[in-house]
Amino acid sequence: xxxxxxxxxxxxxxxxxxxxxxxxxxxxxxxxxxxxxxxxxxxxxxxxxxxxxxxxxxxxxxxxxxxxxxxxxxxxxxxxxxxxxxxxxxxxxxxxxxxxxxxxxxxxxxxxxxxxxxxxxxxxxxxx
Numbered sequence: 001x002x003x004x005x006x007x008x009x010x011x012x013x014x015x016x017x018x019x020x021x022x023x024x025x026x027x028x029x030x031x032x033x034x035x036x037x038x039x040x041x042x043x044x045x046x047x048x049x050x051x052x053x054x055x056x057x058x059x060x061x062x063x064x065x066x067x068x069x070x071x072x073x074x075x076x077x078x079x080x081x082x083x084x085x086x087x088x089x090x091x092x093x094x095x096x097x098x099x100x101x102x103x104x105x106x107x108x109x110x111x112x113x114x115x116x117x118x119x120x121x122x123x124x125x126x127x128x
Contacts, residue, residue: 001051002051004027006096013031013032014100015031015063015103016041017040018020018031018041018062018128019024019041019043019063019064019093019101021128022042022059022111022128024043025043025044025045025046026042026043026044026048026112026120026122027042027043027069027122027123027126028040028042028104028112028122028126029042029127029128030060030125030126030127030128031043031127031128033108034047034093036107036108036109037105037106037107038106038108039103039104039105039109040100040103040104040105040106041063041101041102041103041104041128042102042104043099043102044094044096044099044100044102045057045068045096045098045100045101046092046095046096047093047095047121048059048094048095048113048120049093049113049116049118050092050093050115050116051090051091051092051093051113051115052089052090052091052092052114053086053106053108053110053114053116054088054089054115055086055088055107056087056088056106056107056110057085057086057087057088058085058104058105058106058107058110059083059084059085059100059104059106060078060084060086060094060103060104061083061103061104061105062080062081062083062101062102063079063080063101063102063103064080064082064099064100064101065079065096065098065100066078066079066096066097066098066102067079067094067095067096067099067102068094068095068096068097068102069084069086069093069094069095070084070092070093070095071091071104072090072091072107085100087107089094089110090098108124108125109124109125110119110124111124
């Protein structure tokens with residue numbers, strides 16, 4: 001006798017398919033968890049808010065488009081297939097001249113706007 005979990009087909013997560021299901025900009029959706037970390041897909045365009053995450057680093061992986069992350073003393077520009085880790089406590093502001101599709105990696109429960117709050121604050125733990 002085989003266990004049903006052993007015979008169940010395992011399905012990969014297709015980023016493009018998942019991103020196509022996201023209608024709203026700046027509203028990350030969880031696609032997977034590993035330990036206490038969430039993998040979130042998000043579509044962005046325009047300016048975000050200055051914010052930081054005092055308790056954690058935040059990882060940005062660009063899937064499509066060009067992302068600029070502004071810092072108080074400069075910026076970093078990321079293209080498709082590139083990744084950048086913003087260290088905990090570093091104030092930053094993502095910007096996308098045209099739509100960018102991203103994978104974010106951060107601990108469960110982290111607000112996208114940190115302590116800044118405001119209308120761009122997205123609900124946590126929204127799965128797609």
